[in-house]
Amino acid sequence: MLRIHEKKWWIYTSFFLFAFEFCTNALAKGECKAVLSEELKGKYDEHDFLAACREGNVKAVQYFLDKDNFDVNEQFISGGSGTYIHGLFPAAQNGHAEVVQMLVNAGAKINRTWDSATPLFQAAQNGHAEVVEILVNAGAELNKTWNGATPLYQAAQNGHAKVVQILVKAGVELHKTWKDAAPLFIAAQNGH
Known part of the structure; x- marks a missing residue:
């Protein structure tokens, strides 16, 4: 019986290497x-x-x-x-x-999207002015839309004045509308 095992050492070695790789991959997530x-x-x-x-x-x-x-x-x-x-x-x-x-x-x-939204869009929507400034300075696309709304539109709608200032200073398109409403209109409508 020992001779059979000696002749098939490669099977045991292969199994060990497979098990080692499997365990390594399973632990990689953490x-x-x-x-x-x-x-x-x-x-x-x-x-x-x-x-x-x-x-x-x-x-x-x-x-x-x-x-x-x-x-x-x-x-x-x-x-x-x-x-x-x-x-x-x-x-x-x-x-x-x-x-x-x-x-x-x-x-x-910086312009890679998730569900069509860019990191700039998300930062503008949530009012993260410092992040918006970093992304703008890095060359983010200012007018890229998510479902038709621009980062400026979202910032204006949510009353994020500092974000609006950064985007306007960077040269964003001011009159790009979403559902026939311009950023200025939606800001005024929401009391910002």
């Missing part, structure tokens, strides 16, 4: 647990890089950016929507200016 805070571990059920971008965890984002062969533009499944997004989107959406700047410096595609 590759940054030492850097994320205890409250974040598993909170979003998404890749740690996305969770770090969503929460503005500079240390964890830097951990990933420092890794060899890490692609800042890779898309991961969002714990919130269940769709693929890139790290810049939740960082901009939640107003984490330092993380947004890190991602822009690392080569993040």
